[in-house]
Amino acid sequence: MKTTEHLFSYGTLQNTSVQLETFGRKLEGHADQLLGHKLEMVEICDCDVVVLSGETHHPIAVLSKDKNDFVSGVIFEITPEELAQSDEYEVNEYKRVMGEFKSGQKAWVYVQA
Numbered sequence: 001m002k003t004t005e006h007l008f009s010y011g012t013l014q015n016t017s018v019q020l021e022t023f024g025r026k027l028e029g030h031a032d033q034l035l036g037h038k039l040e041m042v043e044i045c046d047c048d049v050v051v052l053s054g055e056t057h058h059p060i061a062v063l064s065k066d067k068n069d070f071v072s073g074v075i076f077e078i079t080p081e082e083l084a085q086s087d088e089y090e091v092n093e094y095k096r097v098m099g100e101f102k103s104g105q106k107a108w109v110y111v112q113a
Contacts, residue, residue: 005083006107010073012053022089029076033102037061038069042093061111075107
């Protein structure tokens with residue numbers, strides 16, 4: 001039986017070109033909302049990530065004091081190996097945590113470190 005992980009993306013990992021470069025395939029997923037967070041922007045200093053995404057600033061989910069705040073995005077089904085690849089893609093400003101979602105599903109998400 002194949003093991004799967006779930007990864008929530010609210011940013012550049014939703015781009016097909018980033019998925020193809022990072023994972024070698026287009027990911028399948030469904031829309032959901034990360035609860036208790038809001039979006040801010042962070043400057044990306046890793047040249048490889050900037051070249052791949054085409055953007056010098058990426059969205060970053062930060063914990064909110066307002067329980068009604070949420071971040072919209074997509075939960076993707078990936079392999080454990082792809083989860084490790086996504087860890088390599090993300091820069092030091094992000095950390096991976098288990099998020100709380102509107103659907104009740106459990107998924108990893110990168111938030112402000």
